Amino acid sequence: MPGSVGTVRTGYVTFPEPLILESGAVLAPVTIAYETYGRLNREKSNAILICHALSGDAHAAGYHEGADRPGWWDGVVGPGKAFDTDRYFVVCSNVIGGCKGSTGPASVNPATGRPYALAFPVITVRDMVRAQKRLIDHLGIECLAAVAGGSMGGMQALQWAVAYPEAARKVIAIATTARSTAQQIAFNEVGRQAVMADPAWAGGDYPADHLPVQGLRLARMIGHITYLSDGAMREKFGRNLQGRSTVGYGFSTEFQVESYLHHQGDTFTRRFDANSYLYITRALDYFDLAVDDSLAAGLAGAKASFLVVSVSSDWLYPPYQSEEIANALAANGIPVQYCEIRSNYGHDGFLLEDGQMNYLIGTFLDHLLVRDVMETDAPTIAERASIHDAARIMIENAVNHLPVLAERGDLAGIVTSWDIAKAVACSHGSLDEIMSRSVVTAAPDEPVTEAARRMEERSISALPVVDADRRVIGLISSDAISTLIGRCA
């Protein structure tokens, strides 16, 4: 299937260690459901974490065995798409508190052997991200190429940038906010009240054969209205009647929009747990990255570069909230691109506007920095080492360039396989005689295109990447760049 990651399966990992939650409560064990697409490269530098919204799950792309619908962000995840699985290793995990495989209120409470129900501790977006961090550590990934998501997924992406500034190079936050507003909390509360007013909810202790479907259905109907826009509803349904030509002067389902909302509500009760709805909407309410009422202060520690996207017709997470995020980042001198896409779909536009999303996300991810493609485990050699040592290290590691380090660990020079050949031909004895001391280097935060241009101008095929103290933190080679460009074509 072109453009698809094909058939996929959800994996599970359980961490026995307790997770200390923001509330001070403790959760153990913690199971995380996740899917991965694409391949993790040798340097483990091409991983992208995708975070889902309120009712999403780990199944972002491809098809489960026998299913006819793909994952929820299949339009942007796959070979050749924005989250290009030919280039990136994409990870998507289900949040804790959810009901799609990660530990949540429907999981078995080890203290009682029964489902947690309301004994499940209240969780926050920060807790969701802490649990995700365990998964990313478990996969051996020190730094994500990017973390991305829409709606609650965007909140998680922002939380990653604040909680783990070194753990993601890029952050993509779409149709989201950095702090929930009164209106957002209000809609969440109406949904929760609908669930809790259902007698079948039974204080959260409902059996599997008697679920609070009426309350959850109503909550989703209200919620779903907020995910659309006035224009989208008008365009989809107008004042059309459902299966009749005249109004009936009664209270049965008459309008198409009523029928549609019933359908959305019914479908939701078959795929979502009522208690998870309470917990996750509460986590949304608590989300607030501001410090002392200042978003700029709250985002000050972020180190990633950001893409912030809003949807013009989104009245649940209106564009002004995305602008606030972009302004707060810019106030800190943090690189940020902001774009409001034109769309009539409302909040769910981030799930439906594949063309605009692919263009914006793809362009943002393609803007690569040296640190995105450098090899971080490239071998080096000490200045005092012998030519024989240098030859051995090159052969063992199959490399042609060895940065030479001075005693203090800073860059003293570079030696190439050509230098070794010359040393043999001219009977040189020490590394000092053959290495180049005037080394052309690259900086981790410069664009790859700049480093490539320097290599081309000087006819050099690899540059040591050095930090501000001239310590070698990696190596960028023309081979790595041409592989990348080949894959982009």
Ligand SMILES: CC(=O)SCCNC(=O)CCNC(=O)[C@H](O)C(C)(C)COP(=O)(O)OP(=O)(O)OC[C@H]1O[C@@H](n2cnc3c(N)ncnc32)[C@H](O)[C@@H]1OP(=O)(O)O
């Ligand atoms: C974001 C995450 O992380 S994951 C969560 C994302 N997924 C969801 O939110 C799932 C539920 N939401 C939806 O289906 C959303 O509307 C979207 C955004 C995903 C899909 O949007 P669209 O493609 O525009 O679909 P639309 O909203 O028109 O709904 C189509 C459904 O409504 C049904 N429908 C349309 N008109 C009517 C009607 N008059 N009466 C009854 N049902 C109707 C269709 O038959 C279809 O049903 P199906 O989904 O069971 O096949």
Ligand SMILES: N[C@@H](CCO)C(=O)O
């Ligand atoms: N419709 C999506 C977006 C909500 O923010 C969901 O149900 O998760």
